[in-house]
Amino acid sequence: xxxxxEWTASLVRYVKRRRDPAVVQTLRSAVAATIAYVVAxxxxxxxxxxxxxxxxxxxxxxxxxxxxxxxxRRVNSVVAGVLLAIGxxxxxxxxxWSLALLxxxxxxxxxxxxxxxxxxxxxxxxxxVLGVTAVGDTAWARVVETLIGAVVGLGCNLLLAPPVxxxxxxxxxxxxxxxxxQLMLRMGEEAAGRTxxxxxxxxxxxxxxxxxxxxxxxxxxxxxxxxxxFNPRVKEGxxxxxxxxxxxxxxxxCTVVLRVLARTLTDLAKERDPDPLFAPQTxxxxxxxxxxxxxxxxSFAVLVTTDVSVSAESAEARLASQLRQAAATRDKLAQLLxxxxxxxxxxxxxxxAVLTEVNRILDxxxxxxxxxxxxxxxxxxxxxxRERMPHLTRLKERLRRNRRTAAVRSK
Numbered sequence: 396x397x398x399x400x401e402w403t404a405s406l407v408r409y410v411k412r413r414r415d416p417a418v419v420q421t422l423r424s425a426v427a428a429t430i431a432y433v434v435a436x437x438x439x440x441x442x443x444x445x446x447x448x449x450x451x452x453x454x455x456x457x458x459x460x461x462x463x464x465x466x467x468r469r470v471n472s473v474v475a476g477v478l479l480a481i482g483x484x485x486x487x488x489x490x491x492w493s494l495a496l497l498x499x500x501x502x503x504x505x506x507x508x509x510x511x512x513x514x515x516x517x518x519x520x521x522x523x524v525l526g527v528t529a530v531g532d533t534a535w536a537r538v539v540e541t542l543i544g545a546v547v548g549l550g551c552n553l554l555l556a557p558p559v560x561x562x563x564x565x566x567x568x569x570x571x572x573x574x575x576x577q578l579m580l581r582m583g584e585e586a587a588g589r590t591x592x593x594x595x596x597x598x599x600x601x602x603x604x605x606x607x608x609x610x611x612x613x614x615x616x617x618x619x620x621x622x623x624x625f626n627p628r629v630k631e632g633x634x635x636x637x638x639x640x641x642x643x644x645x646x647x648x649c650t651v652v653l654r655v656l657a658r659t660l661t662d663l664a665k666e667r668d669p670d671p672l673f674a675p676q677t678x679x680x681x682x683x684x685x686x687x688x689x690x691x692x693x694s695f696a697v698l699v700t701t702d703v704s705v706s707a708e709s710a711e712a713r714l715a716s717q718l719r720q721a722a723a724t725r726d727k728l729a730q731l732l733x734x735x736x737x738x739x740x741x742x743x744x745x746x747x748a749v750l751t752e753v754n755r756i757l758d759x760x761x762x763x764x765x766x767x768x769x770x771x772x773x774x775x776x777x778x779x780x781r782e783r784m785p786h787l788t789r790l791k792e793r794l795r796r797n798r799r800t801a802a803v804r805s806k
Contacts, residue, residue, distance in 0.1 A: 427451040427551040431544045438543060441536045446473075450544025455551060472513035473541040475504050476520025489525055497521050564619035564639055565700030567612040571646055572696035574608055575653060576689035583685030586660060587678040589671045595657070595664040602654040609647050616643055637772050642699030645759050645768075649692060652759075656752040663745045674735055680728040681749070687721040688756055695760050715762055725753060 428448035435447035454469050479501055487493040501521045505514035520537065582598050616639055663672050673681060694717055698710040729750055736743045758764060 423551055424452050424455050427455045427544075427548045430551065431547040434547060435540050435543050439536050439540050441540070444536065444540045444543075446537050446540035447544040447547070450541045451548040451551070452544075454545050454548030468510045468513050469516065470541055470545050471508055472505060472510040472516040473520045474538060475508055475510070476501055476517040477537055479504060479517070480521040480523075480525040483521070484525055494522065494525070497525060564612075564616045567615040568639065568643055568646065568700055569693070569696045571605070571608050571612050571643075571650075572693045574605060575646070575649060575692050578602060578605070578653065578657075579685045579689040579692070582657065582660060583682035583689075586672050586685070587675075587682040589669065590660070590664045592661070592664045592668055595661040599654070599657040599661050602650070602657040605650045605653070609643075609650060612643060616640065637769060638699055641765070641769055641772050642696065645699075645765065646692070646696065648759050649756050652752050652755045656749065659745055659748045659752065663742060663749075666742050666745065674731075677728070677731040677735055680724060680731050684721060684724045684728055684753060687717060687724055688753060688760075691717040691721055691760050692756075695765075711762060714760070718757060718760060718762070721757060725750070725757065728753075 428451045431447040431451035432444065435441075435444035439447065450469060450473070454465055479497060483493055483497050498518045498521075501518035502514060505517035508517075510517065523537070578598065578601050581601075585594055585598065619636075619639060660672065671678060691714060694710060694714040698714055701710050732746045732750060736746055
């Protein structure tokens with residue numbers, strides 16, 4: 396027994412050192428399944444109670460929130476399947492047509508009890524129980540093993556505390572911003588000279604591929620949001636979730652605008668081929684402006700992923716300075732574009748579109764715009780929580796009033 400405790404303690408220390416999702420998930424699942432099997436051997440009448448480790452394996456997820464929600468759905472699916480099997484065994488027994496009818500009924504019941512991804516588990520549980528002779532004993536054993544697996548899975552997630560995946564989500568957001576930066580730098584370099592149509596088209600394809608990056612970042616952010624829910628180690632989890640989510644929303648809008656800008660430059664390259672996109676001085680201003688916006692995008696990503704207040708203030712000051720410089724360059728570019736249009740008005744719509752699109756990105760990155768959007772999102776999320784859980788909201792307000800009253804009396 397001492398060796399087991401020492402092995403468990405060393406495993407806990409190892410998991411705490413390693414934050415890779417695959418490593419954490421593998422170790423937690425193996426520990427939960429093993430412990431569930433050992434407990435089920437003592438409590439279940441089955442000789443090989445494999446339902447318990449199977450349940451623990453399926454219940455344990457990377458985040459505590461996922462474990463709680465998955466555990467409830469998993470137990471519901473198994474219990475529903477067992478009850479259906481008991482009813483069918485008492486009425487018709489096991490035949491080919493009763494098996495078909497049981498599967499249909501199980502899948503329908505799974506939809507009705509809203510077990511989501513565990514709908515097939517209702518049918519699996521029903522078939523396994525129906526296929527044995529001692530239905531009553533096996534049914535109860537399966538329910539007990541399922542409860543053991545769910546409890547052990549939750550307990551392992553509490554003991555091997557799930558990591559908070561905010562850092563990983565932040566790295567994904569910063570990676571997306573740096574990808575946007577590299578694309579803008581290449582677009583600026585090409586805009587400063589003669590841009591072949593195929594080069595402009597290649598930049599457009601790169602801008603479109605950023606959509607795939609957004610999907611991956613969104614998945615990482617969803618995992619981070621789940622890890623913040625019901626996590627006792629996290630304070631102000633709602634604020635963390637809203638800051639990251641609104642930051643990703645802003646970068647997603649910038650990606651869309653960047654794709655439109657790439658489309659505009661491609662159209663301009665087709666119209667002006669083989670001439671340069673802009674006059675030399677105007678092209679240099681476009682390159683400078685895109686370079687400054689590219690740096691501002693990265694600074695914005697650093698700002699929304701920074702927790703420490705001092706670092707956040709430094710990141711916000713750096714972003715504000717970069718946006719002021721970009722706005723000055725934008726004004727210079729607007730004047731140069733006006734002069735160029737006065738000399739040759741053939742592509743005035745595309746030139747105006749370039750200016751409009753860079754303006755949109757600057758507006759999205761603006762710190763005041765971000766603050767307003769953050770407050771609006773916090774208000775909306777808090778309002779939805781109050782509407783969804785009115786009793787809990789009233790309890791929190793009552794506790795808050797009691798604390799204020801106690802503080803006043805203590806003075």
